[in-house]
Amino acid sequence: MYQELKRECYEANMQLPKLDLVVYTFGNVSAVDRANGVFAIKPSGVPYEELKVDDIVIVDFDSKVVEGKMRPSSDTKTHAFLYKHWETIGGICHTHSTYAVAWAQAIKDIPNFGTTHADHLTADIPCAPPTADQLIEGDYEHNTGQQILDCFAEKKLSPQEVEMILVGSHGPFAWGKDASKAVYNSKVLEEVAKMAYLTLQINPNAARLKDALVKKHYERKHGKDAYYGQGC
């Protein structure tokens, strides 16, 4: 029944090793089917080179398995939480990509230093503080979702505009209209994280991109008069 959804999820997951975003099993992608209230997600701990379409697990928004023989990703509850609260997103990708993790471990937002960043979002890439101890000891993966939501609320960010976040001491989550776009955003985040790191090494006093350029680059790709791409 969910064959197409599983295939979308499988193909997005298989992009991760090709894009150098994961080693071994350090990542997972999911794809949602909102009409049926379920999403497809990578099974836990299965190496990408062994992953098959039929290994993909279908779960509902309470993380209960609906179809599939394998145990879903240990991060399933974080995905479920985000799908439940952010109704516009269609795919989520979590990795431990190197430069994004380094910023997360440094517990620092990634400053918007240039047009590569502004082509994708106007804000700094937020780094949520590490989850409070009692929430870690409670329903940890569910609470990681809450942590992401709280960070967006506090910084007044919208998940439609900012499609990525760092969870402090942990690593990046990204999302988008579908699973493939979530993977795309994960790659953009890793690349922007590397550029920002190098920028500060070359010039520790590097300034944030000025407002006129932030606006211009974001608008030409995402504004109502966008002229980037083929308009489809």
Place this chain on the structure above:
Amino acid sequence: MYQELKRECYEANMQLPKLDLVVYTFGNVSAVDRANGVFAIKPSGVPYEELKVDDIVIVDFDSKVVEGKMRPSSDTKTHAFLYKHWETIGGICHTHSTYAVAWAQAIKDIPNFGTTHADHLTADIPCAPPTADQLIEGDYEHNTGQQILDCFAEKKLSPQEVEMILVGSHGPFAWGKDASKAVYNSKVLEEVAKMAYLTLQINPNAARLKDALVKKHYERKHGKDAYYGQGC
């Protein structure tokens, strides 16, 4: 009619992912046909793995589409401006390659630290200041071309000798006698940007290459008595 021009442009574009100069669609190459007053350029937002020769767009020096069904690169007006004002150049390449972007975001010229640099140009690689706000809000991509020209005028540089620039807060542009040479210069710039970054990490007081070596290395490749290469 422009089949050969399209192929030159296509093949130069396809070099970018092979040389690790782009991820996704973060770059574009063009090739000029001066006899006909047109140039060929990558269509906007098309991934390299899907790009076909027939997708290449032919535009004139006012950026009007002459042939092709797709929308040309969003940076087309910058290319057109440079072709119009610099009559000796035959190809232009723009990327968001990692180390070149880091220097652009740091808003710093890349110092000429060694013979790898001096084999290609004697000057530091210039970083143009970010475009003024009113020019960003105006005809932005056209004005980016103006920004490049102004920087060359101010620094008294010639586009025949210096075939590359960083646009501050944005990234690199390179050019050359044809599209293939423009891509070559983009790769050289990225490599020299990485070497200069590492040099300063090892020795923050590293000195510019001394004049005798700058001259020797540039002249043996580009001077009237050049003896590098096969002389053809």
Place this chain on the structure above:
Amino acid sequence: MYQELKRECYEANMQLPKLDLVVYTFGNVSAVDRANGVFAIKPSGVPYEELKVDDIVIVDFDSKVVEGKMRPSSDTKTHAFLYKHWETIGGICHTHSTYAVAWAQAIKDIPNFGTTHADHLTADIPCAPPTADQLIEGDYEHNTGQQILDCFAEKKLSPQEVEMILVGSHGPFAWGKDASKAVYNSKVLEEVAKMAYLTLQINPNAARLKDALVKKHYERKHGKDAYYGQGC
């Protein structure tokens, strides 16, 4: 007689170049057969691209060759020492992977900065001090094993929980239930070493991961109620 053991050892060794953990012959993996009191190890100085299953050497725990025509790895006595004293380990891997060597040369433990680290061990990755001069001039490779044991004793670490170490001024050793797991741990160590390096570059005051997260991430993969993976 030891064909299966040789194959396990061979295949684990051949993972090293694929995982970018070695250049040339800078590494070696062994696999133990405790029932017969022997282990299989890479022959010394043989390039990976020429290595064949039958080149693998079988030695006993006193490093005497039991089967095989080639000279075993020059590090054989270190492997033998560790197998003799740590009865739970089934495979050992030694490399000169770049970032792990850099920390070893800096003679610094790798701090536990994030969940990627805590998914694998709770402690900092220990760096044993360089071996004392009289032990270097004595039975050096045997004494390197002793150095590793002494470091674990001093830091009160268990080889079941901490499956990796840096030997100061030298490089990493890792182990596990079999040779394949030892290689896995070597790759994890290299990746964690790179992340920790970058973390300190971005934030020289980066703090160790807090206890609640250390415990949560380690336990969800390795605790008695672990829920990562497929439980097999």
Place this chain on the structure above:
Amino acid sequence: MYQELKRECYEANMQLPKLDLVVYTFGNVSAVDRANGVFAIKPSGVPYEELKVDDIVIVDFDSKVVEGKMRPSSDTKTHAFLYKHWETIGGICHTHSTYAVAWAQAIKDIPNFGTTHADHLTADIPCAPPTADQLIEGDYEHNTGQQILDCFAEKKLSPQEVEMILVGSHGPFAWGKDASKAVYNSKVLEEVAKMAYLTLQINPNAARLKDALVKKHYERKHGKDAYYGQGC
């Protein structure tokens, strides 16, 4: 007549792009035939992907072409000088590999920080000062050879033990018993240069490897009682 020599030279050159030691034409390898007083060297400016065995040029120790239709490498006189003065070496390799060039541009010796370095040489990797101006304006490539010899004389180094050098502001030269060993040494130099760079980033006060370890690691590979490798 020199078919075998050309093939040795060709194959050694073709290793450079595979080992990530060159981009485009930024490198050259030669192989000597001492019985005939000639050496084979890469033609100048020919891309590796187009290079053929028959393109290799045979020159004598005065850099005169003996066989071949193409112009030899612009660095030919440096090779000739070293073959003439160092009678034990059989191959020379020059590259612009990234980390070695960074140290050369920083005009710093690479300190012997660990056993990876000491497995190959006991000394720091020397960085010759940039050539004096009047020697650059004279017979530059010949004088670069002189510069290398002078540096070895001043530091009391032997080309049998130390098979690599950095030429300040320029880049690395390496040599060995044959062309293949010269390429091997170039790769080792690049890897050791990267490790030393990272070591100093992690610990700016990192100390040189202590004498007992320098001696032990060098001797076990190169001493009269060497026990590394298969003894052939």
